[in-house]
Amino acid sequence: MSVPHSIRTWLTERLGVRYPIIQAPMAGGPTTAELVAAVGNAGALGSLGLAYAEPAAMRAQVEAVRALTPAPIHINLFVENAPAPPSTSQMRAALAALEPMYAALGIAAPRQTDAPFAPDLDAQVQAAIALRPAVLSTHFRQLTAGTIAELRARNILVAACATNLAEARHVESLGVDFIIAQGAEAGGHRGTFIGAAEDSMIGTMALVRTLVRECSLPVVAAGGIMDGAGLAAALALGACAVQMGTAFLPVEESGASEAHKQALFERTDAGTTITRAFSGRPARGIRNAFIERAATEHFPLLPFPIQNKATAPLRAAAAKQGNADFLSLWAGQGYTLARRMRAADLVRTLAEEYDEASQALLRAMRG
Amino acid sequence: MSVPHSIRTWLTERLGVRYPIIQAPMAGGPTTAELVAAVGNAGALGSLGLAYAEPAAMRAQVEAVRALTPAPIHINLFVENAPAPPSTSQMRAALAALEPMYAALGIAAPRQTDAPFAPDLDAQVQAAIALRPAVLSTHFRQLTAGTIAELRARNILVAACATNLAEARHVESLGVDFIIAQGAEAGGHRGTFIGAAEDSMIGTMALVRTLVRECSLPVVAAGGIMDGAGLAAALALGACAVQMGTAFLPVEESGASEAHKQALFERTDAGTTITRAFSGRPARGIRNAFIERAATEHFPLLPFPIQNKATAPLRAAAAKQGNADFLSLWAGQGYTLARRMRAADLVRTLAEEYDEASQALLRAMRG
Numbered sequence: 001m002s003v004p005h006s007i008r009t010w011l012t013e014r015l016g017v018r019y020p021i022i023q024a025p026m027a028g029g030p031t032t033a034e035l036v037a038a039v040g041n042a043g044a045l046g047s048l049g050l051a052y053a054e055p056a057a058m059r060a061q062v063e064a065v066r067a068l069t070p071a072p073i074h075i076n077l078f079v080e081n082a083p084a085p086p087s088t089s090q091m092r093a094a095l096a097a098l099e100p101m102y103a104a105l106g107i108a109a110p111r112q113t114d115a116p117f118a119p120d121l122d123a124q125v126q127a128a129i130a131l132r133p134a135v136l137s138t139h140f141r142q143l144t145a146g147t148i149a150e151l152r153a154r155n156i157l158v159a160a161c162a163t164n165l166a167e168a169r170h171v172e173s174l175g176v177d178f179i180i181a182q183g184a185e186a187g188g189h190r191g192t193f194i195g196a197a198e199d200s201m202i203g204t205m206a207l208v209r210t211l212v213r214e215c216s217l218p219v220v221a222a223g224g225i226m227d228g229a230g231l232a233a234a235l236a237l238g239a240c241a242v243q244m245g246t247a248f249l250p251v252e253e254s255g256a257s258e259a260h261k262q263a264l265f266e267r268t269d270a271g272t273t274i275t276r277a278f279s280g281r282p283a284r285g286i287r288n289a290f291i292e293r294a295a296t297e298h299f300p301l302l303p304f305p306i307q308n309k310a311t312a313p314l315r316a317a318a319a320k321q322g323n324a325d326f327l328s329l330w331a332g333q334g335y336t337l338a339r340r341m342r343a344a345d346l347v348r349t350l351a352e353e354y355d356e357a358s359q360a361l362l363r364a365m366r367g
Numbered sequence: 368m369s370v371p372h373s374i375r376t377w378l379t380e381r382l383g384v385r386y387p388i389i390q391a392p393m394a395g396g397p398t399t400a401e402l403v404a405a406v407g408n409a410g411a412l413g414s415l416g417l418a419y420a421e422p423a424a425m426r427a428q429v430e431a432v433r434a435l436t437p438a439p440i441h442i443n444l445f446v447e448n449a450p451a452p453p454s455t456s457q458m459r460a461a462l463a464a465l466e467p468m469y470a471a472l473g474i475a476a477p478r479q480t481d482a483p484f485a486p487d488l489d490a491q492v493q494a495a496i497a498l499r500p501a502v503l504s505t506h507f508r509q510l511t512a513g514t515i516a517e518l519r520a521r522n523i524l525v526a527a528c529a530t531n532l533a534e535a536r537h538v539e540s541l542g543v544d545f546i547i548a549q550g551a552e553a554g555g556h557r558g559t560f561i562g563a564a565e566d567s568m569i570g571t572m573a574l575v576r577t578l579v580r581e582c583s584l585p586v587v588a589a590g591g592i593m594d595g596a597g598l599a600a601a602l603a604l605g606a607c608a609v610q611m612g613t614a615f616l617p618v619e620e621s622g623a624s625e626a627h628k629q630a631l632f633e634r635t636d637a638g639t640t641i642t643r644a645f646s647g648r649p650a651r652g653i654r655n656a657f658i659e660r661a662a663t664e665h666f667p668l669l670p671f672p673i674q675n676k677a678t679a680p681l682r683a684a685a686a687k688q689g690n691a692d693f694l695s696l697w698a699g700q701g702y703t704l705a706r707r708m709r710a711a712d713l714v715r716t717l718a719e720e721y722d723e724a725s726q727a728l729l730r731a732m733r734g
Contacts, residue, residue, distance in 0.1 A: 005734025164638070165703070184551060185570035199638065203552035203570030205600065206591030206700035213704055224573030233572065233600035235731065236724040271531070271566065333573035336532070337580055357603040358728040364387075364602065365722060367372025
């Protein structure tokens with residue numbers, strides 16, 4: 001086995017990076033400046049999950065990364081319509097359902113959850129334009145064609161998530177540079193925006209190959225890719241890169257809570273499921289007491305991102321107490337293959353495993 | 368591009384076939400002797416779906432293949448406990464729900480559905496032992512360790528389907544030779560036997576890599592693999608072969624109904640879903656009127672295989688009339704990538720595309 005100096009694809013050539021590996025922009029903690037910089041310095045594309053960050057925080061985080069690396073940066077935002085404000089009784093019912101969970105952690109549940117529930121998207125986009133990341137990607141809904149053109153005119157590559165062919169064709173028509181194909185295996189929030197999320201649970205193998213063969217834009221593969229064999233598989237399907245979240249969650253520089261990291265190694269029999277109970281939107285995580293209870297007791301839920309704000313103190317307290325039962329343990333279906341190492345070691349290992357897998361494919365052939 | 372003479376893995380060496388490609392044993396019509404023989408003569412492993420076949424029919428089908436090819440044959444059986452006989456009122460309710468569907472095709476619904484609902488498994492296994500196929504695989508539940516040992520003693524390779532890690536470990540403990548990892552993308556019946564089927568919808572990318580890394584047996588990848596790029600991806604993940612159903616459905620020698628074949632090309636926007644309405648067991652097929660109506664009207668269903676027998680005349684009439692609305696359009700999530708060609712051309716094309724994908728992986732590396 002050897003470590004290739006580079007693995008070249010459309011994306012690596014456009015960005016001037018060595019490996020077609022994107023560390024996924026996991027919003028809400030994991031993507032510290034140290035992680036993003038270590039990934040960039042190792043030759044992959046580091047990403048900041050800035051969905052929940054106000055413009056000032058966006059600037060601070062990007063600057064913190066830039067102090068540590070000259071490598072290109074990818075930032076990700078959530079594009080979502082503001083939800084209809086819940087009625088007082090809806091709000092009360094949702095918070096009442098959460099009360100026993102808060103009580104289990106010894107803290108009081110919030111009496112209500114107030115606006116603002118999320119940063120202003122226009123302000124985030126303006127901040128992004130000023131920050132000039134190498135790549136800006138969006139999750140959930142889409143930016144307008146005009147905003148996408150404005151970003152591209154400033155030399156920012158624009159990417160959009162798709163979970164089915166109709167979405168891929170839609171973002172193609174909006175003028176994005178490439179598509180992030182989110183297979184059903186992927187951890188965290190489902191990006192579905194055409195049709196119901198449960199109708200777009202298409203496995204990475206089928207989704208990536210379908211988009212590669214039926215769309216004209218480059219496709220990044222996401223979901224269930226945990227090692228260099230997965231990287232080789234994705235590139236064999238015609239992807240121009242992989243986006244890996246769960247594999248980077250437990251690395252040393254990751255800001256994920258220690259309880260979240262440990263769950264990847266200790267809760268190996270639990271499996272993952274899709275839940276709306278943490279945020280109001282469907283997302284994949286390791287099954288735990290919170291998810292099971294929300295499902296069996298049919299918790300009334302607030303719309304995203306209000307439910308997310310309503311559970312935020314619960315998740316923060318659970319992280320602090322090291323209690324994984326009440327944490328959103330976002331993880332993809334391949335999570336039992338995660339490894340604890342430094343980010344740079346993971347990137348190097350992925351490249352080495354890619355080399356091994358590719359050589360084996362070729363060796364298998366005769367004549 | 369060139370066509371490699373062979374692609375060697377553990378499975379090809381054990382069987383003496385040229386390509387690590389299994390044409391899936393689709394029960395109920397598609398696997399004609401002509402298809403299985405053409406696949407075998409082209410260097411892949413042809414399979415007979417004999418789940419619904421009585422011993423005499425099993426013998427006739429195997430002999431028909433052997434008259435056309437000396438290639439090894441794979442046969443597949445369903446292992447399922449006999450269901451509790453439904454009450455008269457359950458039977459009436461299930462058949463009453465089907466009446467309007469039968470009426471839409473201009474035929475009378477059966478008044479009742481009588482035993483036997485499925486061939487006797489012991490008799491099928493004895494027939495299989497006498498027929499000495501190269502491979503015997505099972506779906507749903509498992510043969511006993513004793514029966515598996517008996518088959519292996521007669522030089523029959525035994526394979527079992529797994530949709531999650533617990534199942535893979537279980538079949539490993541029973542002593543099978545290899546595991547068929549059925550990813551969530553796969554068309555037709557879900558093989559889940561530990562836990563609920565809806566809890567084991569693990570994408571092929573994650574499932575195959577997990578079983579390869581966590582089990583000691585060779586793993587065949589199934590689900591969402593539609594071309595030689597998919598074959599290369601699966602082998603990059605460490606699989607010893609792929610099992611492809613949907614890709615072989617529309618080939619010339621396939622016995623699938625013409626309406627089923629056409630649906631793969633004409634119903635490209637419909638997508639697939641999991642339904643129990645055709646057979647009583649969860650299976651993936653292209654969405655159509657039957658599936659939608661059974662879901663929205665909450666059809667009362669009989670257990671597998673009684674529901675299967677109750678809908679058999681409906682499906683037969685729909686196939687005869689070319690009406691895809693009432694057919695079980697079993698298909699995997701990658702079905703829009705299916706191609707109409709002869710079976711031998713498909714096998715050769717897969718090998719050629721494998722070569723192309725593998726070479727590209729290697730060319731991408733520098734240093």
